[in-house]
Amino acid sequence: MGVSAVLVAGCGGSGGTSHAATKSTGAKSTAPAAPAARKLTFDLVKGVGETALGGDSACGYGEWNDGTFAIDKPYSKQTTFYREYSCYEKKGELFPNAAGQMSYAEFGSPAQATAYGNYTKTNISAVAVLVSDNAAVTVNIGYLTLNKMTLLKQVQQSCGGCGTVIAGPHASDPVPGHVDKS
Incomplete structure (x- = not known):
């Protein structure tokens, strides 16, 4: 011995x-480790979203709030945490000119998050949703000029490729152009 x-x-x-x-x-071993998928969290989404949405020229002032403009019943009742990014002409206004451009929701279960994700396939304002475990990030068509599918893919990349992207009705036209601005 x-x-x-x-x-x-x-x-x-x-x-x-x-x-x-x-x-x-x-x-420590010098062998490279595969990047581990991170959990989809509000802080992660907030950082990516503020950078992209806040830099859009069509958003004078943007902020995350806990309104429920962008999520319909019964899904709004199933959330345990919810925030949405809305744009205002300027800071201090009461009503957004572009509400719910992006939303982050945590549901009571992964099944509820998946059901919400599947609902977005028919949601008239949805570009797409990223569903990961019990969380979902939705981007809506809105008035902003950035490519919303690219934004959602940036969120997915920031969490190491977590979750599944479910396309909504506007996935093929994620930059506004069909919106009547008259």
């Missing part, structure tokens, strides 16, 4: 790798 301990120490000291030496010294 004393010999094997000497051999392990000898192997570790000769520049080779040993699991025993790695564990005892705390050394």
